[in-house]
Amino acid sequence: MDNGGQWTHREWRVLRDLDVECEIRSNESKIEDINDADGLVLSGGAPSIAYESFRLGNTSEFLEKMKVPILGICAGAQFMGLYYGSKVSPAVHPEFGKIEITVSKKDSILKGVPDKFAAWESHNDEVKDVPPGFDLLASSETCKVQAMANSGLKRYALQFHPEVEHTQFGRNIFKNFLELCVA
Numbered sequence: 001m002d003n004g005g006q007w008t009h010r011e012w013r014v015l016r017d018l019d020v021e022c023e024i025r026s027n028e029s030k031i032e033d034i035n036d037a038d039g040l041v042l043s044g045g046a047p048s049i050a051y052e053s054f055r056l057g058n059t060s061e062f063l064e065k066m067k068v069p070i071l072g073i074c075a076g077a078q079f080m081g082l083y084y085g086s087k088v089s090p091a092v093h094p095e096f097g098k099i100e101i102t103v104s105k106k107d108s109i110l111k112g113v114p115d116k117f118a119a120w121e122s123h124n125d126e127v128k129d130v131p132p133g134f135d136l137l138a139s140s141e142t143c144k145v146q147a148m149a150n151s152g153l154k155r156y157a158l159q160f161h162p163e164v165e166h167t168q169f170g171r172n173i174f175k176n177f178l179e180l181c182v183a
Contacts, residue, residue, distance in 0.1 A: 001027045003045030003056055003075050006122070011041055011073065011163040014174055027057030031065055039069045039181035042076025044161065049078035049088045050125045059083075069154040069180040071109070074122065077157035081127035081145065084134065084155070091126040091143065098166060103138045107149045109156040110137050111176050117168040119146075119160035126159060154180065 002008045002024050015022045025034060027042075034040070040062060047055035056079050063070065063083050072080040082088045101119045103110055119140075127145040130136045134155070138147035146159045156177065162170035 001025055001029070001040060001042050001057075001059065001062065001076070003027050003043045003059075003079075004047065005044035005073075005075065006046075007161055007163050008043040008045075011043055014163045014171065015041070015178075018171070018174060018178060020178060027059055029058060031058065031061050034062075034066075037066075037068055039071070039177065040066060041177075042070060042072040042079065044074030044076060044122070047075060048090075048125055049075055049082055050090055053079055053082060053088075063155070067154070069156065069177065071177050072155075072157040073163070074159060074161060075125075077148075077159055078125050078127055080155060080157045081131055081148070084131035084150070086131040086145075087128040088125055089128060090124055097121060099140045099142075099160070101138050101140055101146050101160060103147075105135055105137045107135060107137050107147075107156075108151065108180055109149055109158075109173060109176050110147060112172055113169045118166070119162070119168070119170075120164045120166040121160050127157070156180070 134150045162173040
């Protein structure tokens with residue numbers, strides 16, 4: 001789902017390079033037009049989730065009604081946090097560029113990645129605390145919630161950008177997501 005992110009096409013490209021049939025769709029898409037999806041990626045985007053979450057179109061409906069795995073990236077992750085009950089607000093230290101991710105729990109989305117790896121960031125807002133029912137999977141020095149998951153709901157969220165070459169093990173993370181989609 002395209003949330004106006006600068007890397008939405010890069011996410012599509014990584015999935016296509018992993019031999020996945022996928023399409024970029026507007027976040028205004030009707031749920032009946034995407035019901036045949038095996039999984040959904042909520043892209044990053046330009047809106048400030050703290051102040052402009054309304055710009056994420058029908059994303060609430062996708063989270064509420066779709067039973068397939070959903071991966072939120074950056075703004076998609078922030079919207080997921082907000083939807084499920086966390087606070088999203090401007091970061092004390094907005095991150096743009098390379099950061100170090102520290103993995104605290106190797107949930108299925110982070111299966112096979114090392115305890116620490118480099119990732120690429122581009123965000124002003126962040127999820128402040130893990131919403132009820134979610135597990136904290138990873139943090140960075142200045143952002144507590146870099147990755148979170150609710151495996152029961154099949155919801156996975158990453159503050160960092162796994163689709164860019166500068167993020168180590170990004171393709172592995174997408175492969176893990178794809179495994180969840182066919183499970």
